[in-house]
Amino acid sequence: MYEVNGEKYFVVDGHMHYWNAAPDNWVPGAEKYAKGWIECFHAYQGLGPPETHWPLEHFERYSEEDLMKDVFEDGHVDVAIFQPTYLKEWYREGFNTTERNALMGEKHPGKFVYNTRFDPRDGDAGIEELRRNVERFGCKGVKLYTAEWNAGSRGYKLTDPAAYRYLEVAQNLGIRNIHVHKGPTIWPLDKDAFDVSDVDHAATDFPELNFIVEHVGLPRIEDFCFMATQEPNVYAGLAVVIGGLMHARPKFFAKVMGELLFWVGEDKMIFGSDYAIWEPKWQVEGFVAWDYPDREEFSDYPGVTTASKKKMLGLNAARLYDIEVPAELRLDKESGTPAAREDAQLVDDKSQPVAGA
Amino acid sequence: MRGGGRGALPPSAGGSGGSPPRASTALLEALETVHDPELNRPITSLGFVASCTVSESGDARVRLRLPTYFCAPNFAFLMVADAYDAVSAVPGVQHAEVVLEDHFASDAINGGVAARAGFVRSFGGEAVSELHGLRADFLRKAVMAGTDQVCRPLLSAGASPAELARMVLGDVPPSPELDRLRQRRAELGLPAGDGAPVLIDPVTGDPVTGDALPLHLRRARVTRVGIDANASVCTGMLRQRYPDPSAEREDP
Numbered sequence: 104m105y106e107v108n109g110e111k112y113f114v115v116d117g118h119m120h121y122w123n124a125a126p127d128n129w130v131p132g133a134e135k136y137a138k139g140w141i142e143c144f145h146a147y148q149g150l151g152p153p154e155t156h157w158p159l160e161h162f163e164r165y166s167e168e169d170l171m172k173d174v175f176e177d178g179h180v181d182v183a184i185f186q187p188t189y190l191k192e193w194y195r196e197g198f199n200t201t202e203r204n205a206l207m208g209e210k211h212p213g214k215f216v217y218n219t220r221f222d223p224r225d226g227d228a229g230i231e232e233l234r235r236n237v238e239r240f241g242c243k244g245v246k247l248y249t250a251e252w253n254a255g256s257r258g259y260k261l262t263d264p265a266a267y268r269y270l271e272v273a274q275n276l277g278i279r280n281i282h283v284h285k286g287p288t289i290w291p292l293d294k295d296a297f298d299v300s301d302v303d304h305a306a307t308d309f310p311e312l313n314f315i316v317e318h319v320g321l322p323r324i325e326d327f328c329f330m331a332t333q334e335p336n337v338y339a340g341l342a343v344v345i346g347g348l349m350h351a352r353p354k355f356f357a358k359v360m361g362e363l364l365f366w367v368g369e370d371k372m373i374f375g376s377d378y379a380i381w382e383p384k385w386q387v388e389g390f391v392a393w394d395y396p397d398r399e400e401f402s403d404y405p406g407v408t409t410a411s412k413k414k415m416l417g418l419n420a421a422r423l424y425d426i427e428v429p430a431e432l433r434l435d436k437e438s439g440t441p442a443a444r445e446d447a448q449l450v451d452d453k454s455q456p457v458a459g460a
Numbered sequence: 461m462r463g464g465g466r467g468a469l470p471p472s473a474g475g476s477g478g479s480p481p482r483a484s485t486a487l488l489e490a491l492e493t494v495h496d497p498e499l500n501r502p503i504t505s506l507g508f509v510a511s512c513t514v515s516e517s518g519d520a521r522v523r524l525r526l527p528t529y530f531c532a533p534n535f536a537f538l539m540v541a542d543a544y545d546a547v548s549a550v551p552g553v554q555h556a557e558v559v560l561e562d563h564f565a566s567d568a569i570n571g572g573v574a575a576r577a578g579f580v581r582s583f584g585g586e587a588v589s590e591l592h593g594l595r596a597d598f599l600r601k602a603v604m605a606g607t608d609q610v611c612r613p614l615l616s617a618g619a620s621p622a623e624l625a626r627m628v629l630g631d632v633p634p635s636p637e638l639d640r641l642r643q644r645r646a647e648l649g650l651p652a653g654d655g656a657p658v659l660i661d662p663v664t665g666d667p668v669t670g671d672a673l674p675l676h677l678r679r680a681r682v683t684r685v686g687i688d689a690n691a692s693v694c695t696g697m698l699r700q701r702y703p704d705p706s707a708e709r710e711d712p
Contacts, residue, residue: 139529139564146528149700150693322498322690325601325683352692358685366682399616 104432105179105387105416110409112391113432115420116174116183116383118282118317118342118375121207122199125164130195137193144380147343150351151381165379167207175214178376178383181417182426184216186246186282186317186375205240216424218244218282221273223265224253230272237276243424244280245273246317249301260301270309280313280423281305282340285320285327297323299330306334313423315373318343319363328366335444338423339367341415342375345386349393357395361404369411370443373420387416410438418442481513487520487553488512490546497598498535499691500605503543506691507698510561512547518554520547525561527697533565534591537582540573562701599648600662605684606641607659611677621673630654 105112124141126134145162148155157165165173174180185204189197197203201219208215219236221229236242250258259266261283270281285299299320306314317340320327331337344363348356363372374390376383391412395401413434418441421428434441491512492504503509503524510523522543526536540560548556558573560566565583572582580587610632611624619627629652632638645652650665659668659676668676 136564143528143530146697146700150696321693322686324686324689325604325679328682329679347693347696348689351696352689355685355689355692359689362682362685365678400612 104181105391107388107391110391110413111432112179112387112413113417113421113428114178114180114383114387115374115417115424115426116178116180116376116378117315117373117420118186118340119174119183119378119383120186120188120199120380121167121170121204122188122379123164123196123203124162124194124198128194128196130191130193133193140190140193140198147347147380150347152350152385155382155385157379162379167210170207170378171211173382173384174376174378178378179387180376180383182214182216182421182424183378184218184244184375184420184424186218187220188246188248189220192252201236201240201242216244216426217242218246218280220246220248221269222247222251222253223259223263223269224256226265230269233269233273234276237273237278243278244282245278246282246284248284250284261305262301266305267308270305270312274309274312278312280315281309282315282317284317285323297321297326299323299327302337303330303334306337310336312336313338315340315423317375319359324359324362328362331367331371337367338371338373338419338442339363340373340375342377345374345390346377346381349386349389354396356393357401360393360407361395361401364405364407364411369405369407369414370419370439370441372415373423374416390416408438410434414439414441481515481519481521484512484514484520486550487514487522487547490550491522491543494539494542494546496535496691496694497538497595498532498687499694500598500602500687501691503539506695507702508539510702514553518552520550520553520556522547522556522558523561524558525698525702526563527694527701529562529564531563533563533569533583534579534587534594536560536563536565537569537572537579538591538595540569544573596648599644601683601687602644603641603648603650603662604680605687606637606644608677608680608684609637610635610641610658611680615677621677624677625657625659625667625669625673627658628654629656629658632658 105114124137129137141163142159145159148157148162174183185208187201187204188199191197201217204215205217208217217240219233219240219242221233223229225232249261252258283302285297285302297320299316302314302316313336314334315338316327316331319339319341321343327339331339344356344359348359376386394407395404418428418434420426422442488504488509491509492502494503495501496503496506496508499506508524508526510525512520512522514520524540524543540558544556544558547553547558559570563569568582572579579591580589614624614632629638629642642652648662650660650662657667659673660666661668
């Protein structure tokens with residue numbers, strides 16, 4: 104919980120990690136990828152405020168105590184959602200698996216939500232693994248990497264028949280939230296891995312599932328925005344948007360926020376720190392304090408209020424994951440319903456005012 | 461169109477060789493015509509050119525660098541190949557070598573470009589198509605972003621969307637943004653002359669009118685915001701990786 108100026112914010116970190124990327128976890132023969140990957144992540148941390156930068160060695164492997172302090176004690180987070188990233192081709196025990204996350208989280212009841220993952224190219228064995236993970240850890244969400252390379256396959260689409268089979272199984276197992284990584288990637292080499300049209304179709308065909316597009320399709324924000332206006336069950340995951348832009352590029356941060364608020368709306372935007380790339384503390388505090396620069400070029404973007412920020416920082420995610428919010432941290436009736444699907448508007452409704460019109 | 465520098469190398473003093481390679485303005489000017497297709501900016505202003513030199517005998521050497529070890533190899537390949545073409549076309553260059561440094565696919569890209577192998581052959585089975593479609597997709601995004609750059613000042617000055625829809629390119633006051641928009645449209649084979657409408661569909665080239673106008677202008681703006689934000693992340697990352705490169709900074 105973050106309190107400032109008499110306002111209290113319930114904070115859900117919708118996207119964070121507990122990884123081990125130290126050299127003893129590198130797969131022999133794949134060291135250059137394992138090293139390149141974590142160094143790339145570490146460079147992203149450089150886009151945050153200088154006083155929050157870590158030495159590479161600490162960044163490769165931080166402890167459970169570090170995480171609890173950075174995220175909960177200092178970082179104002181009430182509940183954090185683990186998003187796993189396997190990368191077992193490069194990291195022997197995986198980069199951060201469902202199991203690693205849950206074994207740590209189990210020591211801190213009520214603090215974490217454990218998401219798992221699947222890859223539709225893993226066949227029946229993958230279905231069984233998904234079933235085991237859901238039963239063992241009570242998962243309500245999955246994180247998917249459609250661009251991931253897998254045994255000769257150069258990525259997949261959510262619309263592939265195998266992916267639909269997995270989505271059906273996941274839904275029957277009680278999974279509700281599908282986090283899809285549409286952001287910086289490596290493989291496949293020739294396809295545009297940021298293409299979000301597959302989310303568009305899957306969201307239509309699985310109306311009971313929520314699709315959270317992580318990193319808002321960066322660098323294809325426009326495609327994501329246009330798609331999100333047409334699908335009531337598509338949400339924007341703000342990880343990287345706040346961490347990568349708010350401090351380093353405040354003007355572009357304001358514009359990206361303005362576009363997201365216009366196309367997607369405050370009910371469907373979900374905060375995520377992407378810890379340990381960036382600590383939540385400065386992101387939460389900065390976001391609560393943020394507003395558009397007072398300039399003409401920002402004048403026709405939708406406004407942000409305290410209620411908007413409460414939704415984005417925690418109440419929307421709490422709604423998607425049935426996280427209990429203390430009564431004093433909820434919104435009053437006039438401030439609307441967090442994560443409201445019915446507020447989704449069709450594109451035609453968006454075709455109204457334009458600056459200078 | 462890219463390719464070809466504006467300048468030529470100064471005549472060598474007899475081509476005897478022996479003196480060290482030196483930085484070349486003509487090469488740099490040629491490289492200014494090479495764009496990062498995704499960011500819609502010259503690789504020179506992005507800070508992607510680590511060095512470019514030429515020897516007296518016409519051996520040109522260019523070293524390129526990118527913001528991360530894992531930058532998408534398809535775009536990286538296009539930039540290295542375009543740089544190779546641009547440098548090779550500079551008068552006086554006898555032999556060109558363009559090398560991408562510090563990238564997970566450096567060997568495949570550098571070897572493939574040097575051998576004129578194309579993308580698919582360079583990646584030996586990991587890629588299934590050449591990159592023309594990808595390039596065209598991003599040129600269309602550049603057209604949309606350029607439309608916002610050209611139209612926003614007109615809207616701020618009081619023009620209505622309906623008035624914009626009646627305007628042709630020849631009506632717009634000259635600016636570098638207008639030149640770039642015309643160039644991108646021409647590269648796609650879309651109308652780019654003085655008589656062409658300002659607002660066109662970037663796929664069909666048809667004029668945009670009526671009810672479609674507000675949405676078209678909104679899409680143009682979000683496309684520009686997306687490209688600018690992405691470019692700002694990339695240049696920020698480049699600075700982390702190579703402190704104090706000659707990269708762009710956010711204007712105040």
